[in-house]
Amino acid sequence: MHRFTCIFILFSPLVLCCLALSQPPSEPETHPKVMLLHSYHESNPWDISVEEGIRDALADEYYIPDKNITLKSFYMDTKRRTSREWKEDAGKMAREAIDRLQPAVVIALDDNCQEYVVRPMGKAGWAFVFAGVNRDPEEYGIISNRENPGGNITGALERERFPESLAFLKRLVPEVKRLALISDASPTGAPVVQRIKALAPAHGVEVIASLETDDFTAWKAFVTRVQNRADALAVVVYHTLRDDSGAHVPAEEVLAWTTAHSRLPDMGFWPWAVSQGLLCSDAISGYDQGYYVGTITSYILGGQSPGDFPVAAPRTGQPCINKARADELGLTVPAHLTKTARLFPAMTARATFSSPPN
The missing domain is CATH 3.40.50.2300 (Response regulator)
Known part of the structure; x- marks a missing residue:
């Protein structure tokens, strides 16, 4: 049950008149x-x-x-x-x-x-x-x-532009063959995970592990576990996770922890995911x-x-690179990509997190 608190204030007729005069004009019906x-x-x-x-x-x-x-x-x-x-x-x-x-x-x-x-x-x-x-x-x-x-x-x-994003990742890390895949358990994430799993073999990668969860502890355990098994990490969405007390974990905190504790090249599917710390994406606009x-x-x-009007799926992509993440992973961004991709120079602050694993 939702509780609402109502506050009643008594106004003099003069105040009421002034309030009425200060109201914006009504919207034209046309x-x-x-x-x-x-x-x-x-x-x-x-x-x-x-x-x-x-x-x-x-x-x-x-x-x-x-x-x-x-x-x-x-x-x-x-x-x-x-x-x-x-x-x-x-x-x-x-x-x-x-x-x-x-x-x-x-x-x-x-x-x-x-x-x-x-x-x-x-x-x-x-x-x-x-x-x-x-x-x-x-x-x-x-x-x-x-x-x-x-x-x-x-x-x-x-x-999501999975084939395009994978191809873009391989321009930075050509040897990617084994992919770990992680997402929250939201309605947004589930169909994306299904489509990536179906498409991966045709594009030369194997999804060696995947997880859909709203449990931040399980998320952290998965990221830690795949460090020596995968060549790259695909992060779908990360907005509905909760900690052990049931409190919502802000998306920026989830991604900051993930990139601080992972040495895997990572890709996302939206520009904001790259701006918040993932390495790259040929992103959905x-x-x-x-x-x-x-x-x-x-x-x-x-x-x-x-x-x-037919239902459509606009397919324009937006290549994105987080230059700070590339530097952190020891990757060189080819000069021609810096001219065509959108570059994000900053990483999410990590003051509360320990160093990434060696």
Whole structure:
């Protein structure tokens, strides 16, 4: 049960009048409304990059927030608060927010939105455009045909660039043959792990060990165990781990511990993972995901049906290297890669951690 504290303050008629005069003017009814429904939280780097792409796409189609469009955000915060009870409560609050706003389009970001909002509301007539979906959308029952969705739902799939990221890693460490694979146990991580395992043999590597866990102690034991067995470590997502007391462990702390205690070259699949300390990635672009669905949203606002647009998976990659991690591992970054890749110079602070194993 959630407890809310209400504070009542008595105002004089004069104060009430002043407050009323200070309120912003009501939004013109002619402005279309769009809700940005986030599975995660406001400071999450993925959400920030996707929203930037959405806003730029809308602006390029002459939809300017607060001028001729109303854009509202709702954050379900399911990456830091991971219990089923919280997700159900957050989904209920999101559905109620949609009912209150009455938006022309709901842009629903990432998998938990699909499970707890789009699935139960999909047949109610709302126009939904999803992005950042790692599972197959058919599993949620929100579409049945990707090429011709029909109806009121379409969107963009988020697909990790494993073959491209592996090829990029091999440009830094050509001898990689044995891969260890680790992820948290979130809805984001599970399908990525499955796809990597299926693709690895065709790309010349063997997944010699893998782990999906929300237990930070188990995570640390796995990283330690594979040091002498693997040639490289693939880190998927690391945002839902908890310590032995059940407290959420910040993602930056998980990755800082991992890179401080591992001598394996490591790769991720998003730019923020490299910025936080992993060696490299040919990364998924959250901005491109956002720009794609923002463009579709503008067409829907112009009168087209969501079902007219096929479900797509934007494939533009963003090569990234963490130069500090390369230096730490004793790797030389070829000069031509420094000209084409995005370089991150810093590592996550490690003041609380011991030195990596020898």
